[in-house]
Amino acid sequence: MDWLYVLMPISGVDIFWPGLIILGLGVGIIGAFFGMGGAWMVTPGLNILGFPMAFAIGTDIAHMAGKSLISTLRHGKFGNVDYKLGVVMIAGTVVGFEIGAQMIMWLERIGRVDVTVRYMYLVLLGFITWLVFSDVIKRLRMEKEARKAGKEVDKLARGIEWHKTFHKIKIPPMMHFKMAGVTCTMWLPIFISLLTGWLAGILGIGGGLLRMPALLYFVGCPTHVAVGTDLFEVAISGLYGTASYTYKGRTELVAAMIMLIGASVGAQIGAVATKYVKGYGIRIFFGFAVVVCAVSIICKLIAAANPDVRVLFDTLATVLILGMVAAMSTYIFALFVRGVKKELADKKARQGK
Amino acid sequence: MRKVWIKLTVLLSFLFIVMPGKALAAGGGGELIVIVADTRRFTGAMAWWTDMYNDSHLLFALATIIIIPVVGVIMGVIADVVMSRIGIDLKHRELAEH
Numbered sequence: 001m002d003w004l005y006v007l008m009p010i011s012g013v014d015i016f017w018p019g020l021i022i023l024g025l026g027v028g029i030i031g032a033f034f035g036m037g038g039a040w041m042v043t044p045g046l047n048i049l050g051f052p053m054a055f056a057i058g059t060d061i062a063h064m065a066g067k068s069l070i071s072t073l074r075h076g077k078f079g080n081v082d083y084k085l086g087v088v089m090i091a092g093t094v095v096g097f098e099i100g101a102q103m104i105m106w107l108e109r110i111g112r113v114d115v116t117v118r119y120m121y122l123v124l125l126g127f128i129t130w131l132v133f134s135d136v137i138k139r140l141r142m143e144k145e146a147r148k149a150g151k152e153v154d155k156l157a158r159g160i161e162w163h164k165t166f167h168k169i170k171i172p173p174m175m176h177f178k179m180a181g182v183t184c185t186m187w188l189p190i191f192i193s194l195l196t197g198w199l200a201g202i203l204g205i206g207g208g209l210l211r212m213p214a215l216l217y218f219v220g221c222p223t224h225v226a227v228g229t230d231l232f233e234v235a236i237s238g239l240y241g242t243a244s245y246t247y248k249g250r251t252e253l254v255a256a257m258i259m260l261i262g263a264s265v266g267a268q269i270g271a272v273a274t275k276y277v278k279g280y281g282i283r284i285f286f287g288f289a290v291v292v293c294a295v296s297i298i299c300k301l302i303a304a305a306n307p308d309v310r311v312l313f314d315t316l317a318t319v320l321i322l323g324m325v326a327a328m329s330t331y332i333f334a335l336f337v338r339g340v341k342k343e344l345a346d347k348k349a350r351q352g353k
Numbered sequence: 354m355r356k357v358w359i360k361l362t363v364l365l366s367f368l369f370i371v372m373p374g375k376a377l378a379a380g381g382g383g384e385l386i387v388i389v390a391d392t393r394r395f396t397g398a399m400a401w402w403t404d405m406y407n408d409s410h411l412l413f414a415l416a417t418i419i420i421i422p423v424v425g426v427i428m429g430v431i432a433d434v435v436m437s438r439i440g441i442d443l444k445h446r447e448l449a450e451h
Binding site for chain 1: 395406411424429431444446
């Protein structure tokens with residue numbers, strides 16, 4: 001069974017290549033469906049496959065850049081990417097990220113910050129979970145009330161509409177983002193990207209997990225456009241990350257390429273699946289992914305605080321994340337298959353008339 | 354295809370404009386440790402690749418950031434062709450929240 005293993009040229013380890021393709025496929029589906037890079041899902045997977053930690057992060061980012069580019073192109077064709085909004089946000093993301101990263105280095109110099117950062121991450125994930133699910137509940141309530149009154153709720157109506165308050169700020173220059181259908185002061189997306197970039201810099205993450213809900217609830221993008229635009233940002237930041245890690249010699253390109261084989265298919269499936277799922281379906285899925293991420297961090301915190309149970313809880317965190325990748329990607333794939341079948345059947349019926 | 358190239362050009366332009374800031378923001382991308390690839394175990398393209406890694410990380414990084422988006426676009430286009438062969442409408446979707 002030697003043919004199932006490939007020798008990595010830089011790290012010098014033998015890796016089970018079908019595992020890389022499967023991991024790429026799973027995370028490709030989820031990433032393109034939610035609009036995030038998913039580094040927090042890939043790194044533990046690469047570690048399990050036998051990658052040294054020094055190479056896991058760099059390889060993950062390299063594959064993420066390619067995968068997000070594929071997803072952006074696909075979402076772009078559907079009209080899900082607001083490139084203008086993405087470009088406006090880049091400056092804020094970069095400056096915010098820089099401030100956050102510098103701040104965390106300064107904090108590290110004055111003391112240990114690992115646990116504090118994890119707690120902060122947890123609070124943030126808790127807030128996002130609350131935001132997503134309270135929005136879903138409000139929207140369901142709206143529908144129930146409308147049904148009672150014999151009316152119908154608008155297709156684009158939302159439960160939480162904080163963005164409307166932010167849109168009242170009229171500081172020039174005002175900008176219109178056509179794909180997102182949003183008109184607001186240019187400073188709103190810049191400030192939001194600065195904030196999410198700053199948080200991502202402090203937490204040491206890519207930021208897709210924060211930017212996607214920020215685009216939904218603060219900027220007011222429709223769900224599909226938030227997903228596509230966020231992927232555009234992930235693709236760009238992924239390329240910078242790749243440059244940075246590769247320059248330090250921490251990227252295994254061969255592995256990233258093998259992962260891309262699975263991810264290119266996965267990214268297409270995930271992106272096309274959004275066509276068959278309504279915005280709130282994506283939000284609910286996203287909410288569950290955030291919950292799993294939060295639980296895995298709780299496991300890591302318990303492991304860090306109790307050396308006796310460290311192995312148990314570290315393993316539990318990895319199992320949780322990989323289990324979620326397997327379950328969610330399978331479910332999204334099933335949605336994709338069902339949607340395609342229905343579309344083809346409708347097409348056939350139209351041609352038959 | 355022209356649109357794809359325009360988008361790719363825009364993406365790459367941003368890469369070169371914002372790269373230095375982002376690289377710094379990433380905290381340097383890990384601690385400085387010297388890793389040397391064992392070239393004796395490879396022949397052909399793999400040997401060339403490991404040699405490049407040992408010779409210059411800069412060239413290695415440049416090659417990587419060119420290869421990744423190019424391969425991404427190629428694989429995306431191939432997957433796109435396969436998807437359109439199935440018969441799915443890949444250009445339209447209904448925007449609805451519920």
